[in-house]
Amino acid sequence: MVRTRFAPSPTGYLHIGGARTALFNWLFARHHRGSFILRIEDTDVERSTEEATQAILDAMEWLGLKWDEGPYFQSKRLHLYREHVERLLERGLAYRCYCTPEELEERRKRALEEGRPPRYDGRCRDRKDRPDLPHAIRFKVPRNGATIVRDLIKGTVSFDHSEIEDLVILRSDGMPTYNLCVVVDDALMGITHVIRGDDHLNNTPKQILLYEAFGYKVPEFAHVPMILGPDRTRLSKRHGATSVTAYREMGYLPEAMVNYLVRLGWSYGDQEIFSVEELIEKFSLENVGRSSAVFNPEKLLWLNAHYIKEKDDRELAELLVPFLEKRGYRARGDERLPKIVKTLKERAKTLEEMAEMADFYFAEEIEYDEEARKRFLTPERLEIFDALIEGLSGLEEFTEKGIEGVFRRIMEEKGLKLGKLAQPVRVAVTGRTVSPGIFETLEALGKERTIKRLKKARDLLKEATL
RNA sequence: GGUCCCAUCGUCUAGAGGCCUAGGACACCGGUCUCUCAAGCCGGAAACACGGGUUCGAAUCCCGUUGGGACCGCCA
Numbered sequence: 001m002v003r004t005r006f007a008p009s010p011t012g013y014l015h016i017g018g019a020r021t022a023l024f025n026w027l028f029a030r031h032h033r034g035s036f037i038l039r040i041e042d043t044d045v046e047r048s049t050e051e052a053t054q055a056i057l058d059a060m061e062w063l064g065l066k067w068d069e070g071p072y073f074q075s076k077r078l079h080l081y082r083e084h085v086e087r088l089l090e091r092g093l094a095y096r097c098y099c100t101p102e103e104l105e106e107r108r109k110r111a112l113e114e115g116r117p118p119r120y121d122g123r124c125r126d127r128k129d130r131p132d133l134p135h136a137i138r139f140k141v142p143r144n145g146a147t148i149v150r151d152l153i154k155g156t157v158s159f160d161h162s163e164i165e166d167l168v169i170l171r172s173d174g175m176p177t178y179n180l181c182v183v184v185d186d187a188l189m190g191i192t193h194v195i196r197g198d199d200h201l202n203n204t205p206k207q208i209l210l211y212e213a214f215g216y217k218v219p220e221f222a223h224v225p226m227i228l229g230p231d232r233t234r235l236s237k238r239h240g241a242t243s244v245t246a247y248r249e250m251g252y253l254p255e256a257m258v259n260y261l262v263r264l265g266w267s268y269g270d271q272e273i274f275s276v277e278e279l280i281e282k283f284s285l286e287n288v289g290r291s292s293a294v295f296n297p298e299k300l301l302w303l304n305a306h307y308i309k310e311k312d313d314r315e316l317a318e319l320l321v322p323f324l325e326k327r328g329y330r331a332r333g334d335e336r337l338p339k340i341v342k343t344l345k346e347r348a349k350t351l352e353e354m355a356e357m358a359d360f361y362f363a364e365e366i367e368y369d370e371e372a373r374k375r376f377l378t379p380e381r382l383e384i385f386d387a388l389i390e391g392l393s394g395l396e397e398f399t400e401k402g403i404e405g406v407f408r409r410i411m412e413e414k415g416l417k418l419g420k421l422a423q424p425v426r427v428a429v430t431g432r433t434v435s436p437g438i439f440e441t442l443e444a445l446g447k448e449r450t451i452k453r454l455k456k457a458r459d460l461l462k463e464a465t466l
Numbered sequence: 467g468g469u470c471c472c473a474u475c476g477u478c479u480a481g482a483g484g485c486c487u488a489g490g491a492c493a494c495c496g497g498u499c500u501c502u503c504a505a506g507c508c509g510g511a512a513a514c515a516c517g518g519g520u521u522c523g524a525a526u527c528c529c530g531u532u533g534g535g536a537c538c539g540c541c542a
Contacts, residue, residue, distance in 0.1 A: 171540040270490040422501035
């Protein structure tokens with residue numbers, strides 16, 4: 001039975017990298033019909049917040065990454081970690097360290113300056129007295145030998161014990177540290193596969209040593225490469241929008257985000273588009289690459305446009321409503337919505353953009369683009385507008401087909417090409433020279449508003465003629 | 467500085483020694499369609515970091531160089 005987990009620390013929002021790690025874990029578990037566990041690593045009391053926890057949960061739900069167990073909170077499992085530290089202490093595998101953080105910081109700084117490795121020197125390791133002073137607990141890393149990490153992605157990696165310092169496992173305030181908690185939890189929770197960012201590869205030998213000290217079975221490890229910013233350094237806030245939530249707010253669809261994220265580091269031949277079902281079927285660690293990947297917002301945008309085009313009009317309309325409301329329109333319940341969405345879905349790359357393009361459908365009064373007005377709302381079009389208003393008013397069914405019929409008839413009568421009709425009407429109705437096809441636009445806008453806007457334009461022309 | 471990881475078009479990647487004159491996708495450029503803009507379709511430019519081996523044969527295997535990244539916390 002495969003068991004994987006995602007273990008974020010609630011110190012900020014779910015970012016792109018974390019989301020991909022979660023996705024890989026989720027897909028791996030689903031693929032093997034195993035369990036996916038969510039665990040919140042909140043042992044850093046200073047930086048952990050409830051808001052961050054909630055934001056992470058929300059983002060995961062939005063992405064569709066449902067967890068089978070949890071969320072577990074490490075802050076509620078402190079007794080387990082302390083008990084484990086006690087076990088190590090009793091067996092002489094851990095010891096009290098009385099060095100203060102300030103002293104350690106000072107020594108680290110000096111070591112770096114002098115070009116020595118900034119590692120703890122183990123000075124408290126063999127200390128015999130046990131004064132009643134503040135102290136941390138450190139794990140005794142064997143002085144000799146090496147630990148081999150067999151990684152499903154990176155292969156076999158060897159770490160010499162001389163390179164590993166005696167790590168702190170219990171802080172002087174009694175709180176356990178990451179390397180201890182992660183081992184205790186993964187062991188107790190029966191995690192079979194630890195899939196995480198390769199920034200953890202260097203921690204892995206320490207953790208293996210802890211597993212062994214406790215006599216626990218070591219899980220399989222899979223370290224996935226980092227996601228980088230355009231400057232090829234680890235993706236972070238200074239690279240712009242990196243939180244999953246930010247993309248949701250910009251009008252991205254979760255399908256696009258999932259599809260984009262999975263292809264960052266994983267591939268399946270030449271295929272680019274994957275449904276979630278397909279991913280569950282096809283995902284495997286063997287097809288995860290070993291090199292880091294640069295985050296490319298343009299491709300994500302393309303995928304988003306793709307999924308917008310594919311989505312059902314009614315569902316899309318539903319998703320668009322909040323974005324319209326943000327622009328001040330009471331769009332909910334407007335029965336034109338699916339039709340409106342239909343005219344826009346081929347053109348908009350995000351919901352935000354779609355709402356922007358939909359402006360003219362909802363605005364009480366439209367504003368003419370000055371250039372467009374000058375060019376297309378000219379006195380000699382007066383005739384056209386009169387004919388159009390008459391023809392369209394007479395339509396029983398205000399449909400694309402009927403509208404086109406009226407246009408064609410007028411074109412024939414006046415001997416005009418469609419462009420001569422469509423552009424002035426477009427400007428009259430949308431205020432701009434760019435819009436979806438004119439017939440579908442008019443139908444979606446509705447008869448009443450169409451006629452009203454045409455009349456307004458006509459009156460403007462009349463005034464100009466006088 | 468030490469340790470570890472990585473290296474195919476600008477970017478994401480295919481490639482498991484001959485199928486490679488290196489394939490796909492995004493972005494870019496051109497054409498086509500056309501009521502505008504998109505979308506779609508067709509086409510174009512664009513890469514095996516370098517040097518040594520191994521082999522009849524290397525993008526693929528080995529070594530080195532160079533370059534990039536991560537880690538070296540009483541953060542996770």
